[in-house]
Amino acid sequence: MKHAFHRLDAPADLVRVTFRGQVVDLPAGENLAAALLAAGVTVFRNTPVSGAPRAPFCMMGACYDCLVEIDGTTRQACMLEVSEGMVIEPAHGKGADNALG
Numbered sequence: 222m223k224h225a226f227h228r229l230d231a232p233a234d235l236v237r238v239t240f241r242g243q244v245v246d247l248p249a250g251e252n253l254a255a256a257l258l259a260a261g262v263t264v265f266r267n268t269p270v271s272g273a274p275r276a277p278f279c280m281m282g283a284c285y286d287c288l289v290e291i292d293g294t295t296r297q298a299c300m301l302e303v304s305e306g307m308v309i310e311p312a313h314g315k316g317a318d319n320a321l322g
């Protein structure tokens with residue numbers, strides 16, 4: 222897939238996660254938002270009000286555009302590291318409306 226984000230070095234050890242039910246191999250320990258962007262993920266969630274697509278913007282925990290749901294908890298992908306077996310879904314419900322939309 223052609224996208225705007227490219228790795229500058231060879232990835233570290235890859236671990237398997239799922240995003241929206243699709244298996245994705247990501248570098249263990251890397252920033253989750255950056256790893257998903259580098260894997261070609263362009264939409265992390267849709268806003269509950271307008272349905273507008275959202276993806277990481279600030280990469281420092283301020284904008285909430287990177288919200289995802291992991292194990293039933295809404296989290297900021299830019300504040301997490303990749304770990305084996307993560308089941309990642311777009312954020313829904315409580316917490317998902319933090320960003321404008």
Ligand code: FES
Nearest residue numbers: 280282284285299
């Ligand atoms: S990208 Fe802004 S809070 Fe994660």
